[in-house]
Amino acid sequence: MPDAARIVVFGDLIDDIVVVPQHAIRPDTDTAASIRHRAGGSAANAAAWMASLGASVDFVGMVGAGDAAGHAAQLPGVRTHISEHPELPTGTIVVLVDGDSRTMLTDTGANAAMTADLVTDELLDAARAVHFTGYSLFGSPHRAESVASLIERATERGVVVSIDPGSVGFITDFGIDEFLDAIAGATVLFPNLEEGRLLTGLGDPLAIVLSLAQRFEIVALTLDAGGVIVARRGGPVEQVPAAPVEIVDPTGAGDAFAAGFLTAWLASGDLAVAAHLGVQTGALAVRTVGGRPRPAAG
Template structure:
């Protein structure tokens, strides 16, 4: 469960000239971190249900887009708020900067995510965006409690270092809400916020992963072009390299990484093998435009 978004991708061939005209290629794509992860999971052969909230005007479009990959969409249609929108500025190196209006995602209610969605579920996967505002946070914490009662494991992708560091959230609160998750997938910036470590590049990803295993069953710190570091329990953290790729757009790379990991892990792969599968999926993601498979 989580955000579904209208992405407006702006690809600039060179750094922006502030205060002046800038040529760019502009495309619209369906997005949202949780919705992207659902699409990748289904594309990888998993049986996936996605729950969220979109504006009534294009809710059916987003249902079709999710179903196209094999996701079972449970999207509520909001008559009062539009689907969330993100303007994604993609630089010449493929790195992206996001300007976010979460729209109808912020109006997610308990009726949109009934407990029955957990019937026969092998896993509940969440992103940090569901915790960053009071309304969705109340819904997701209720679903977390229900998952705990049913013995359904939970995994979480923190999603945004900027939102984690906001005074209204803070790392201690997020760690408290998500403590006990089977796997947490921060990127290096998010891990630095959660552990209070020096910001990158001074931060030691392995040390941060080890610290976070005090809260989660396993931790995978995503390092972009440097691969990933993983840790669990008292074992020495391990590392996997990134898979070489022609980088076109890094939008959704972390989402694809999570999906690649979960598909392998739920199929019985070890932590190291699941991370290697995740790196393969992320390489596919950065080679195309947008956050979904085949963009």
Template sequence: MAEPAAVRATADDEPVAPVRPRVVVVGDVINDVLVRPLGPVAPDTDTRAQIVRRPGGSAANLASWLASLGDAVSFVGRVGALDHDLHAARLASLGIDPHLAADPERETGTIVVIVDADGGRTMLTDRGANVALTPDDVPPDVLDGAALLHLSGYTLFEEPARGTALDLMAGARAAGVPVSVDPSSVAFLQDVGPEQFLAWTAGASLVFPNRDEAALLAGTADPVEAARRLCTHYDTVVVTLDADGAVVARRGEEPVALPAQRVHAVDTTGAGDAFCAGFLTTWLRADDPVGAAAAGMAIARECVLRLGGGPLASVV
């Protein structure tokens, strides 16, 4: 793991605020349209619904949560030129250092999220400008002094974003910067194949699959066994299990299952991103993945109690 944040001292040896770990987050920026039908959907006519628009995207959500928890964050992504300034200003208002390329042809990615009565969601996804992330969109010095590089798995599912992500991972390894990866989508994992994804991300310090992603990647529906098997590819594996908690496994150690405190979820959009942020902000400061997972579950609980995947401060 990364070195804990150092505490600087003045000339008189009076302690001052600790240096905040800087996390480089790379991945999707999305315009979320969240739809919660207020009754059974009536075909060919109207159904009353609650509809809200929220800034989203797995990587942007995670970056927002990290910033809200006190970490320094640099964000790299690509959006449509028409709302580039809006997204850049929103990220900057949260204390994030945004590096957003403006795509002159593609619109910012959009997802229509249909939320059911139990908070589950079905997503209709148009990734838009996100798929076109190129090496030219990445500042050459973005990894300098970074404590961690976090990649959304969405960056690996299509070119040219995939090549950009692989270059960043190679640069992080060369610089000694640990890498964490969120596989992001079981449907897209099936498209590229688990073997290919494992090859692309092998050697990452951390991976955060959910139950279905872990089952596909490891070839077993048992999340404990899946975590154990995936430790042959990654140093630490955290399998998230929604309301059932999480399994934490570190290479050479037995997996640990953590129960979750159950709540009635309003919307589970972004819960995994919130969990990752809570985990990472703790992990960067202490070598305790089990404690980090507990912290992640606490942030995920906060996330699912309202519509939208980011912290309240990120709502525009």
């Protein structure tokens, strides 16, 4: 029997290098900066936040040879299923932080070789939900086919499928219609405003949510300082304000929101409760460098 709260998270696992310049970057010379190495990856970040909120979580990912144990250790409370690629290195992202914005320079590494086929039927049989990001689609055609198959396998079992679109740049390269076709049948979509505008061609947040709700049962559109708008297909729209917070690093805020929302919704079935926990968890994420929960003091 499936665990009423167990979530399978599939996708990117990354070594983040987070760079926060102390002032404007000066070309061709030195710029003083804070540089921190953190474990990251949108899917892995979400899994970490889910576990920190008390959810039962399985994470499926891929790293370079010799790196699985180290990354598993950085996902406390998560049951990990991390494969090692014999040739490709662990993915790396250099994150340049500038106030509440960031620029990411990405080498996907071993993530490019993994597909949704790594999520076994055995894992789905024990799950209530499966969550992944758009990063799991981009690359070879087989990756999109495996995601479509995963959605079909999950749906057959009554397993909720939630998706964070992940990247405006990569969606544009992949193709908007192709992306929407590949994730057809998913239950919950977590776009930010920029992603929502790209996927619908609309500008108004409410119009974006209502448009996407024609395709997905639940849509939660995050608006940064504007909070979140949540709609259920054919149902009422909820708007929850953002929590006031001083932003240290916005990395992982969307991952934390999705984690809080999905964890609360599976437990309560209440979209307003889910949105509030999502907003609160996202606020925690931006208070620290990196995209994961702050380690417990030991």
